[in-house]
Amino acid sequence: MSLYKCGNCGRMVELGADAQVRCPFCGYKILYKTRPGIIKKIKAR
Amino acid sequence: MKVEILEETDNSMRFILSEAHPSLANALRRIMVSEVPTLAIEDVTIIENTSSLYDEIIAHRLGLIPIRTDLDIMNLREECVCKGEGCPNCTLKLTLNSTGKDRIITVYSHDLKSEDERLKPIEGIPIIKLGKEQKLVLEAEAILGKGKDHAKWQPAVVGYKYYPAIEVNGECEDCKKCADVCPVNILESEDGKIKVIDEMKCTLCKSCVEACEKKIIKVRGDDKKFIFTLESTGALKPREILNKACEILEEKARELATLL
Numbered sequence: 159m160s161l162y163k164c165g166n167c168g169r170m171v172e173l174g175a176d177a178q179v180r181c182p183f184c185g186y187k188i189l190y191k192t193r194p195g196i197i198k199k200i201k202a203r
Numbered sequence: 204m205k206v207e208i209l210e211e212t213d214n215s216m217r218f219i220l221s222e223a224h225p226s227l228a229n230a231l232r233r234i235m236v237s238e239v240p241t242l243a244i245e246d247v248t249i250i251e252n253t254s255s256l257y258d259e260i261i262a263h264r265l266g267l268i269p270i271r272t273d274l275d276i277m278n279l280r281e282e283c284v285c286k287g288e289g290c291p292n293c294t295l296k297l298t299l300n301s302t303g304k305d306r307i308i309t310v311y312s313h314d315l316k317s318e319d320e321r322l323k324p325i326e327g328i329p330i331i332k333l334g335k336e337q338k339l340v341l342e343a344e345a346i347l348g349k350g351k352d353h354a355k356w357q358p359a360v361v362g363y364k365y366y367p368a369i370e371v372n373g374e375c376e377d378c379k380k381c382a383d384v385c386p387v388n389i390l391e392s393e394d395g396k397i398k399v400i401d402e403m404k405c406t407l408c409k410s411c412v413e414a415c416e417k418k419i420i421k422v423r424g425d426d427k428k429f430i431f432t433l434e435s436t437g438a439l440k441p442r443e444i445l446n447k448a449c450e451i452l453e454e455k456a457r458e459l460a461t462l463l
Contacts, residue, residue: 198249198258202266202343203353 162189206445214434216441219366221428228429232361234448237350240279241358241438242270242295242322244343251340254331261331261339266355268312269325269436270295270345274447276321279347295322295345303333310339325437358439363431365424367405371397373419381411381420403430 162171166186173179173189180187204227209217220228247262254261276292278284283293296318301310312328322345333339350357375395382390382397389405391398397420399405411420435441 193251193253195251200247200249200258200262202244202247202262202355 160194161192163192164189209430211441214437214441216431216433216435216445218431218433218445219428220363220431221366223427223429225426225429228363228431230452231448232363232431234451235359235361235433235444236357238451239358239439239444239447240272240274240347240349241356241436242272242277242345242347243353243355243438244268244270244297244345245348246344248342249340250342251338254333254337254339256331261341264330265315265343266353268315268328268330269438270317271321271323271325272347272358272438273321274347274439274443276319277347289344289346293346295319297324297343297345298341299330299343300340301333301338303335303337305335307332307334309333315343357436358444359433359435359441361431361433363429365407365426366428366430367402367407368423368425369399369402369405369411370421370423371419372421373417375419376417378416380414380416384410384414386410 159172159174162173163169164171164181164184164186165188167181167184169181169183170192171181171189179189181189204223205221207219207221209219220231244265247265249258249261252258252261277295278293280287280289280293283290285293297315299310299315301308301314309332310330311326312324312330313326314330315324317323331339348356375392375397377392377395379392382392386408387404387406389400389402390411391400405422407422407424409422412422433441433444435444439447
């Protein structure tokens with residue numbers, strides 16, 4: 159499961175691996191993948 | 204070795220090092236630049252970043268922010284009691300939590316919250332601009348390090364020059380060529396005599412030597428006396444940097460003596 163943002167209505171959409179790429183609220187077919195909530199560690203160099 | 208301070212402000216200092224040798228002056232300079240430890244951010248944990256910059260760029264910017272350091276309360280990680288694992292004696296934790304408002308906001312270094320009141324980032328350095336609905340949440344760990352590992356740990360920029368020695372021997376024709384040609388205007392010629400107004404300003408360019416037709420001016424650098432210019436990043440006071448550098452040089456000399 160990962161979180162997408164609808165390119166039309168802007169609502170957050172959660173889709174599974176085998177789900178159809180389509181916003182369930184407005185039917186728009188362009189979805190933007192959002193940043194996963196994984197904490198990232200980096201060296202400040 | 205003698206030190207005479209000419210001028211001193213919060214983050215810069217000029218001093219004369221006399222009764223010294225070029226090798227000593229350079230050793231002191233190199234230690235001040237690359238061996239005096241300071242605090243700098245080393246590890247960054249990005250929890251949320253919806254800003255316009257990549258995590259790596261933000262981390263790099265954070266690393267370069269000078270942090271006011273107190274060498275009495277912080278240890279180098281490898282010399283710490285925790286043996287490099289990281290504890291409050293060698294690690295300073297900082298947090299940042301900023302959200303963009305309706306108008307664009309700028310996140311500054313003083314928005315970083317330090318866990319220790321005595322060790323705080325230098326104020327007024329912009330980190331990033333955040334627009335509407337943009338958010339930056341992160342944690343950072345600052346550790347002591349040395350300039351030779353990374354320039355972010357460099358406490359100051361230091362330079363020195365030889366103390367100018369201007370000699371006039373012989374009869375002057377009062378042609379005023381030397382005074383005209385001097386780029387820092389420190390020579391004055393009056394009634395057949397050359398007067399040096401402020402010899403410290405001399406850049407040792409030797410234009411006056413070339414201009415003088417009778418070849419009576421001699422300019423050389425005194426290799427026992429040096430004019431140092433030190434500009435601190437703000438992490439340590441100039442005086443602290445000089446004192447610490449001298450301590451380190453002494454320690455190095457002692458170490459060499461035991462090895463011989």
